[in-house]
Amino acid sequence: MITVTHLHKSFGHLRAVDGLSLAVAPGEIYGLVGADGAGKTTVMRLICGALTADAGSVSVGGYDINRQTEQARGLIGYLSQRFSMYEDLTVLENIRFFAEVRGLKADEWLPRSMEILDFVGLAAFKDRFAGHLSGGMKQKLGLASALVARPRVLLLDEPTTGVDPVTRQDFWQLIIRLVNQLSGSPVDRLTEQPDNPKTGKLDNRTTGKPHNREAQVSVLISTPYMDEAARCHRIGFMRQGKIVAEGTPGQLRATLDGQILELRGTPLMEIRRLAAALAGVEDVQAFGDRLHLRVEKDQAGAVTERLRASGAAISSLRPLPPTLEDVFIKMSVE
Amino acid sequence: MNSRLYAIIRKEFIQIFRDKRTLVLILVIPIVQLFLLGYAATNDVRNVPLAVYDQSQSPESRALLDAYRAADYFQIAYAAGSEAEIQTLIEKGLARAALIIPPDYASRLRAGSAQVAFILDGSDPSVAATALSAAQLIGQSHATGILSQKISRAGQNFKVQPPVEVRTTVWYNPDLISAYFMIPGVIGMILFAITAILTATAVVRERERGTIEQLIVTPIRPWELVLGKIMPYTLLGLFDTLEILLVGHWWFGVPIRGSILLIVLLSALFLLSGLGIGLFASTIANTQQEAMLTVWMTLLPSIFLSGFFFPLDAMPKVLYYISYAMPLRYYLSIIRVLLLKGVGIESIWPDVIALTIFGVVIMTAAALRFKKRLD
Numbered sequence: 001m002i003t004v005t006h007l008h009k010s011f012g013h014l015r016a017v018d019g020l021s022l023a024v025a026p027g028e029i030y031g032l033v034g035a036d037g038a039g040k041t042t043v044m045r046l047i048c049g050a051l052t053a054d055a056g057s058v059s060v061g062g063y064d065i066n067r068q069t070e071q072a073r074g075l076i077g078y079l080s081q082r083f084s085m086y087e088d089l090t091v092l093e094n095i096r097f098f099a100e101v102r103g104l105k106a107d108e109w110l111p112r113s114m115e116i117l118d119f120v121g122l123a124a125f126k127d128r129f130a131g132h133l134s135g136g137m138k139q140k141l142g143l144a145s146a147l148v149a150r151p152r153v154l155l156l157d158e159p160t161t162g163v164d165p166v167t168r169q170d171f172w173q174l175i176i177r178l179v180n181q182l183s184g185s186p187v188d189r190l191t192e193q194p195d196n197p198k199t200g201k202l203d204n205r206t207t208g209k210p211h212n213r214e215a216q217v218s219v220l221i222s223t224p225y226m227d228e229a230a231r232c233h234r235i236g237f238m239r240q241g242k243i244v245a246e247g248t249p250g251q252l253r254a255t256l257d258g259q260i261l262e263l264r265g266t267p268l269m270e271i272r273r274l275a276a277a278l279a280g281v282e283d284v285q286a287f288g289d290r291l292h293l294r295v296e297k298d299q300a301g302a303v304t305e306r307l308r309a310s311g312a313a314i315s316s317l318r319p320l321p322p323t324l325e326d327v328f329i330k331m332s333v334e
Numbered sequence: 335m336n337s338r339l340y341a342i343i344r345k346e347f348i349q350i351f352r353d354k355r356t357l358v359l360i361l362v363i364p365i366v367q368l369f370l371l372g373y374a375a376t377n378d379v380r381n382v383p384l385a386v387y388d389q390s391q392s393p394e395s396r397a398l399l400d401a402y403r404a405a406d407y408f409q410i411a412y413a414a415g416s417e418a419e420i421q422t423l424i425e426k427g428l429a430r431a432a433l434i435i436p437p438d439y440a441s442r443l444r445a446g447s448a449q450v451a452f453i454l455d456g457s458d459p460s461v462a463a464t465a466l467s468a469a470q471l472i473g474q475s476h477a478t479g480i481l482s483q484k485i486s487r488a489g490q491n492f493k494v495q496p497p498v499e500v501r502t503t504v505w506y507n508p509d510l511i512s513a514y515f516m517i518p519g520v521i522g523m524i525l526f527a528i529t530a531i532l533t534a535t536a537v538v539r540e541r542e543r544g545t546i547e548q549l550i551v552t553p554i555r556p557w558e559l560v561l562g563k564i565m566p567y568t569l570l571g572l573f574d575t576l577e578i579l580l581v582g583h584w585w586f587g588v589p590i591r592g593s594i595l596l597i598v599l600l601s602a603l604f605l606l607s608g609l610g611i612g613l614f615a616s617t618i619a620n621t622q623q624e625a626m627l628t629v630w631m632t633l634l635p636s637i638f639l640s641g642f643f644f645p646l647d648a649m650p651k652v653l654y655y656i657s658y659a660m661p662l663r664y665y666l667s668i669i670r671v672l673l674l675k676g677v678g679i680e681s682i683w684p685d686v687i688a689l690t691i692f693g694v695v696i697m698t699a700a701a702l703r704f705k706k707r708l709d
Contacts, residue, residue, distance in 0.1 A: 048551045050708045070553040084548035088352050089345065100341030101552045145548070 001026050001153050001218035002047060007056035009042055009241075016042040018241030019056070024153075027216035029179055031232030033223060033324075035332050038238040040222040041081055044157045047220065048078045060153055074102070077151030079142045081158045087131030091122055094130050095145050102149030113148060120144045120174060136167030143174065154178070156221040160228065172231055178217055226324040235324070237331040244331050249324055256322035256330065258300050261293040263307070265314040278306050283329065294326060338554050342562025346536065350566060356532070364524045364574045365581060371520050372513045372586050379464035383411035385420050385429035392440035398450065401476040402433065407468040420453065430455045431465055443480070506674040514589070517582040518669040519642040521575055522662050525601060526608045527633055529571045533612030534625035536563055537704075542621055547708065556706045564609045568602065571609075575601045591676025600668050600686065606693030607661035613700035636662040661696075664689040 002024040009017040024030040045051040049065040058065040063072035099109040117123040120140040160168040236243040276284045280299035285292045295303045423429040434451040442448035456462045507514045540546040582588040619625035640662035664685040
């Protein structure tokens with residue numbers, strides 16, 4: 001659904017996006033993770049055509065974003081990092097506006113808007129001014145107006161930044177329901193439009209649900225949270241405008257298999273200094289009363305022996321299954 | 335109608351009607367301006383305070399004073415007792431003019447000819463110029479009256495008649511009421527200011543509040559966005575035109591001699607320039623304040639170089655040529671002619687063409703600069 005090849009974008013001397021390529025399949029949730037300033041927002045903006053790339057190409061549903069801009073945008077639902085609904089319009093007026101500019105007809109926008117407000121849980125607030133919503137509700141309104149015109153591609157730029165954990169949870173449930181197309185969910189109704197002219201180009205994936213296949217939603221989401229990244233089908237780690245690692249959460253974690261050790265002991269700070277200086281240790285992070293050591297590949301045994309031999313007061317030392325956070329830290333500093 | 339365009343216009347109207355400040359700006363400011371300029375910005379010279387130092391105190395001197403009193407250009411405000419007192423009155427600004435009648439006025443007048451002194455405060459040249467000619471005219475006509483009295487008293491039975499008499503008739507505005515000149519100017523200025531400022535801020539607001547980012551990603555075509563932004567302000571601009579026209583007509587008695595339809599059509603043509611300048615400003619500015627300032631920068635020279643207050647013919651050549659670049663200049667000349675002279679388009683087509691060219695050029699330039707992108 002989304003194909004990005006060799007994308008470049010500079011702002012002055014800063015290479016915000018530097019030869020980035022990625023592809024998101026229909027029905028896939030692709031997570032773009034990376035530290036602040038890695039270029040995630042720029043990638044999002046390049047994909048939806050809000051910015052023009054210096055080089056490279058973006059195609060959405062087979063449409064080139066630079067040459068067939070408006071056709072491509074017709075498929076895109078976009079939730080920007082900054083709240084970009086009209087604060088002086090009500091929830092329903094906002095949804096209506098975005099429904100109408102995306103071509104929903106006069107008899108169509110109201111049932112569809114109510115359906116989508118119901119889906120995100122804002123139906124009770126439809127007459128409230130958008131400016132009077134809480135942070136989480138604002139994000140849901142943003143999601144609702146991104147979804148109202150049945151997009152095939154959903155671009156979500158850090159949708160849960162600054163949102164409380166419960167709302168984050170809600171938000172993810174919405175995205176997962178959207179992509180999994182649970183029967184009876186509004187997403188199923190999203191697919192009741194068999195007249196989509198683009199179907200021929202999109203069906204290179206089969207899901208076993210033929211009537212849904214053409215209408216599967218692809219999601220590209222950027223997030224700084226690793227627990228959210230773990231919910232994605234695939235993750236791309238971004239650093240300095242490039243994707244430095246890509247794969248399923250499992251694959252990415254597996255790259256560090258056997259390389260993470262948990263260590264307890266006293267005094268912790270002294271052990272930390274000692275461990276950091278040890279051969280074979282790549283990184284030491286303190287987590288409350290314990291340390292996480294990342295060691296070089298196949299060096300876990302050797303490092304363990306070196307630590308025991310050092311005479312430090314170590315109370316426990318055991319290998320840990322790597323987390324995405326470990327991968328993130330590794331990718332961010334390398 | 336195109337549903338995207340309709341949606342934008344509808345949204346824009348909701349926002350306008352919800353923003354009470356803008357609404358006041360659109361509906362009330364034109365009327366306030368109209369009253370301010372209709373009354374205050376007048377070049378009419380009436381009731382100039384006059385100090386009189388009558389040293390003659392004779393029937394003759396009183397007759398002269400009566401002549402000044404009769405014309406409403408002057409109001410005899412002070413009877414001074416010395417020349418020093420007159421100086422003080424003028425210095426303090428209490429009197430703008432002074433008439434000094436010498437002690438021997440009556441006797442000299444009987445002997446043949448007498449002189450009086452008329453002093454004018456020239457610190458406001460436009461008032462002084464009018465008062466000067468008024469003072470001379472009153473004196474001359476008084477003198478002519480005395481002369482013919484004298485001759486008829488001498489028993490010679492003929493009327494004194496100047497060899498050449500200039501008979502003046504003022505067309506279109508016989509009483510030379512400034513409001514007739516000012517109110518068309520107010521229409522032009524308000525139309526220009528309202529449409530340019532509102533268009534500029536309406537576009538920039540989307541950028542400032544971040545809503546542009548969501549707008550960009552919709553399939554709205556750039557021309558639909560431009561048109562959708564402009565149409566509501568065009569309608570409001572035309573509403574303001576009618577509002578000022580009606581109040582000007584009923585309250586200030588400004589005649590509307592030309593066709594109302596033609597006035598509205600040509601006002602719409604003029605709006606194109608205001609909207610174009612607003613749109614252009616919106617492509618330069620990043621905040622609403624910047625947009626306002628940018629528009630003001632074009633608004634002020636427009637007002638001064640359009641013949642709104644100051645006659646173009648009297649300007650230095652350089653400024654006169656610059657005034658050709660001011661769309662307000664053409665509109666003012668059109669609207670004044672249409673209101674006061676009641677002629678048809680055949681008399682004003684050069685201005686109409688100039689206005690059309692300006693509108694199309696600035697609108698095209700703005701539309702070309704207007705991009706549906708963030709960078």
